[in-house]
Amino acid sequence: MGKITELKSQKNKNRVSVYIDGEFVCGIDALTAVKYGVKEGAEFSASRITEIAEESDKQVASDKAMDYIQRRARSKKQMQKYLLSKDYSPALVDSIIKKLEYYGYIDDLKLAKSYVNLKKDSRGVNRIRADLMRMEIDKEIISEAIKDAYGQYEACLKYAEKYMKSKKEPTKPKLYAHLASKGFAYDDIARAVNSFDFKNGGSNEDFGDGEEVW
Numbered sequence: 001m002g003k004i005t006e007l008k009s010q011k012n013k014n015r016v017s018v019y020i021d022g023e024f025v026c027g028i029d030a031l032t033a034v035k036y037g038v039k040e041g042a043e044f045s046a047s048r049i050t051e052i053a054e055e056s057d058k059q060v061a062s063d064k065a066m067d068y069i070q071r072r073a074r075s076k077k078q079m080q081k082y083l084l085s086k087d088y089s090p091a092l093v094d095s096i097i098k099k100l101e102y103y104g105y106i107d108d109l110k111l112a113k114s115y116v117n118l119k120k121d122s123r124g125v126n127r128i129r130a131d132l133m134r135m136e137i138d139k140e141i142i143s144e145a146i147k148d149a150y151g152q153y154e155a156c157l158k159y160a161e162k163y164m165k166s167k168k169e170p171t172k173p174k175l176y177a178h179l180a181s182k183g184f185a186y187d188d189i190a191r192a193v194n195s196f197d198f199k200n201g202g203s204n205e206d207f208g209d210g211e212e213v214w
Helices: 030-035 046-071 076-084 090-102 108-119 125-134 139-149 153-166 172-181 186-193
Strands: 002-009 015-020 023-029
Touching: 015 030, 015 046, 023 030, 023 046, 030 046, 046 076, 046 090, 076 090, 108 125, 108 139, 125 139, 153 172, 153 186, 172 186
Parallel strands: none
Antiparallel strands: 002 015, 015 023
């Protein structure tokens, strides 16, 4: 048993560092400190302070994780970064993520497939892949999820038709570039572009070697 000699605010203003007999013991949530009477002059053992801190951190971190994931689905790495940014220990973060995975709150493959199904009629497969990479989903999982996104000719053609109607003098290179910017695969772009008859001077140029132009 020792005496708490100092409570020092941490960089995260919601946490304080606890010192017993002048020695740092651990960090603890400020509200938890108030709840358990952890204050200067109070007597606690270092092991009891650590126990209180661990129980509190686990509950607070779990609550933060659930709030974060209820706003919208998150990938495993997004959740890791979020919790680590709150100064929770890697061990605690791993424990919470395993629990979230067990109950199905985090499932990167499910998240990726859901995103593919949501966007495959409005975004090209390359754009979808880039989106999933920004969500920090592993490449292997992305490859599995986007299998159903290939063969987007109809969606690609829809964008091509819209573009053609909006331009007075559309050209083949510009149409290629426009569809590529939407992330469509080269085969779908080539097929969609070749379905139009370009009559303006120079617009009927063909990319005969089949190489991509973006």
